[in-house]
Amino acid sequence: MPQAGPKYEPASAEAQSLTKAQKRAEGRARQEQQRAAKAAQKQQPQSGLGAPGTTGSSSSKSKGTVPKKPVSESNKTPSAAASSSKDAPTTLREGAGGLDGLSDGPKSRGLRIFSHFGLPKTPGHQIKGDIHPAIVKLGLQFSEFKICGANARCIATLTAFKMVIQDYVTPPHNTLSRHLMTHLSPQITHLVTARPMSVTMGNAIRQLKLEISGSDIDLPEQDAKDALCQKIDNYIRDRIIIADEVIEDLAVKKIKDEDVVLTYARSSLVEKIILRAHSLNKRFSVIVVDSRPLLEGKALLHSLTSTVPPIPCTYALLPALPSLITDADIVLLGAHSLHANGSVYSRAGTAMVAMLAKEHTVPVMLCCETYKFSETVMLDGFGKNELAPTKFSPASPKSNSNLEVLNPLYDSTPASCITAVVTEVGLIPPTSISSIPLALGRTTL
């Protein structure tokens, strides 16, 4: 079991280099073909994109060169930036966590501190290697933000992996437990290229790897695949579906009659909690606070107002929050992931809601399944972040090169702003998060 080491990342270079030689040879011919076709295609859109910006041609020439000094007013239009990052994968490896070298180009003026943010991906990104159609579709849904949210993305990924596993045939002279992961790795890489991987996906994939490497060599292939799919189903059921139900039960107790519940953006779990409280005939009202870039709160508003009778809702954008927080009795928030130091990585704006709630001594309940726990430590929302695709940027045209539009998707809430975390194992303070995986016995699915 050489490659079943405890830490190998799906997108890491060694995982890719582990690909079997025969597999590579088989795929290479087609890759070359695709690459040539892509390159031919790209020549046209790029010149088309470069045309509207007056400086488009000069910037496309400078692409691929060393990033300019801040002083030089390198005039890069957004289209040029997009095209250069689209071109790049042919020459540079597009890694999992942000494009280190690449993003210096477009952000040439001054702030390299933003360069590590994952750049928004162009939807028609390249398909490298033998990618299952379900994964290709999922990749598009991810990059288009059709599937968005930690839970939804995790469930979608696992469901797609079930199809990949069912369609997988172990090549001769190989065993499923050793080879399947090398087959899955490029699929994972493809998803990561579409959009940086969520912590939930990472945790689920890690678990899946464990299961694959632990599957019985003597089992017939179909049985082994069925067993794996069963494990995936169990994971979705235990860690997400059932966990959500338990969290609903716990959180709903905290909503009392005449309460005003404040929430930010849209968390699938918070939505379920509010709907459950409503179905229990609790009389309360909801304040939905929302903000660009995604304005997800509107979707929440739709689902809350379509109940019978509709839940009384107030809607406001984030700057109005200070005027509304005084009315709130409880703040319910969702999370993307929870980190070992208790900080919460969640939709941008969550930190300010929690901060202001703390200021006004309104309890902040963070609703979050334990599978969102990440062992890493997060000190601020700056170290790791992701940018929203350009389609969420304001419509106003960018008139000059000094203006850069930045739409970070996440921020990090310090543990001090969170009153309690509602998990399926109970209500715990955020600083005790690190004891949860141990308590759950991390090795079980």
Added chain:
Amino acid sequence: MASDPQSAANQRIVEDLVSRLRRRQLVGSRATALETLLVLRQVVSKTRFSNLDQLVNVIQSVGRRLVEAQPKEHSVGNTVRKVLHHIREEYHTASEQPIVESSFSIAKFVLQGQPRKQATIPRSETRVPLKENDSNDPDSFARVLKPVLMEAIQDVFDELETVYDNISKNAKDHIHSDEIILTLGMSRTVQSFLKSAAHYRNYTVIVAETAPSYGGREMAASLSSAGISTFLVPDSSIYALMSRVNKVILGAHAILANGGMFATSGSLLAATAARSYSTPVVVCAGQFKLTPLWNLYHEYGALDFGDPNAVLGFEEGDLVNKVDVVNPYYDYVRPELLDVFITNYGDHPPSSIYRLLKETYDDEDNEL
């Protein structure tokens, strides 16, 4: 001063401004201050009065009408107070009854603030004896006083005209090279401050776009066209970026007596986030925004609400009739969250605002 044609003309211009304020056709603290001043100048020049009290009463009643038209445009009331202050001052100078300042004591210092500079310099050298309530020539009082009053009002005008330049002149002392500045909304004061600093320093501005007015977009476009490296971000990412921000620079709508301020909504979020990262918060504002008001108990009802359509438009048809939509114009930012006010007359910490107010206005005008 009955219903003569002149007071009718006064009535007309006052009514005109009142309706424009009420319909929000005129917004913004500097614009309203300028218009108020124009009206007051007109009123002073047209009104017939034979003693100080008459004039003050006229100005006060005009001021009251204007303030009631739009109580949230605090600079209207401030301008009225300032003019009243100048009128009294000129009267005292003209009637050779300078404000008694011969004996300087700590008690007086506490009561009256620092000795007034204006009071010591006589504005006018005309030494025509000032006679109040002259029954033979009722207009003599006005005839003597009006020119100096016009001069005083012109001074207030000049102050408003030059307010941006005066605030910006020390900008380079506040912004240093390679700093990252966060600002939000569209404030002309902040805009000229940042542009002025850009002549000397190479720095970066992050502008939060400030929904739902999205004034930040306008601001970002203007700053970047002046050659400042600008990043436009949604309001939601203020906290995430705050750890890299060196300074938060905000505009004010009104500066309150306790050192707090009313500012465009979003300011409180930025100021609170700044405090959690111990980032200094700098406010740029002209002294015409000094308001002798206290806001110790900020109530929901004290807010001023804007058009909900900007938050949730009618394109969300089925939502509109089921949902309350809130769009407050202003935040109240407490003095503890602010570090300094950069005004056209120097930099002041929030704790010394009350003293500035004592110097600028007369106590009896606090309630118009």
